Amino acid sequence: MKAVLKRELLNNMKNLLIWSLSVGILGLICILLYQSMQGDMKEMADAFSNMGAFSDAFGMSTLSIATLKGYFATEVGTVHGLGSAMFAAIIAITIISKEEDSHTGEFLFSLPLSRSKILVCKALCIAVMLVVFTVICTVFYIAGFIMLDEEVPYEQLLTFMGRQLLMNFEISGICFGLSSLAGKNRTGLGLGIALICYCYDLMGRVVPDLKDYLYIGPYSYANAAEIFTDTKAPENSLVLAFVFIIIGVLFAFWNYNRRDLAS
Secondary structure: OHHHHHHHHHHHHHHHHHHHHHHHHHHHHHHHHHHHHHHHHHHHHHHHOOOOHHHHHOOOOOOOOOOHHHHHHHHHHHHHHHHHHHHHHHHHHHOOOHHHHOOOHHHHOOOOOOHHHHHHHHHHHHHHHHHHHHHHHHHHHHHHHHHOOOOOOHHHHHHHHHHHHHHHHHHHHHHHHHHOOOOOOOHHHHHHHHHHHHHHHHHHHHOHHHHHHHHHOHHHOOOHHHHOOOOOOOHHHHHHHHHHHHHHHHHHHHHHHHOOOOO
């Protein structure tokens, strides 16, 4: 099993480095840009906080972008939320199906390992990559605060990154289950799921009739604006996150062990 896990990590190392460095460096650049715009931030903050639904959707009605903490929550929080979700979806939606799509499964499943053990290795690979991705991005964001000689809001920042990690586990859990359905490249489907979850959260914060059902989406408990204003996450959304993760993983094992693999 160790050899399979090592193989999966090596095969996905390039994607991990590209995505983590891209999202982390982009977030760092956004933080550093704050210094050059700081003089105009007060007027921008007043304007953005009075834009109705737009302000509510991006948290600008509760946080001031005139402060670095508020700027981070509304700007970098959006960048990381979208980037990390897309990364989680891409690696999970392809990690099982790629064996049939690229015909490497003929070798992999000839090894003296059950399908379940191979799936365990793939699930562990996803978990490790998401944790490493989160750690790398966190280092970049903390470095941004330090470079601007600003106090780092460690508690809120780590809470945000921790919930983002849980959100990524939820999205990857759903995509992991879908990856077991057929041996075809479904990267587009994975990206679609990540974007739909993000758009659902935006709509839920704008449309009054959807606010009561906002907890269904994974962004409901990982919203940066709410975390940086110390708003408590809805408990039912956290419970639902674990339910989706468990269902997705269990479905992958059940479906993959029962179906015939394409040659």
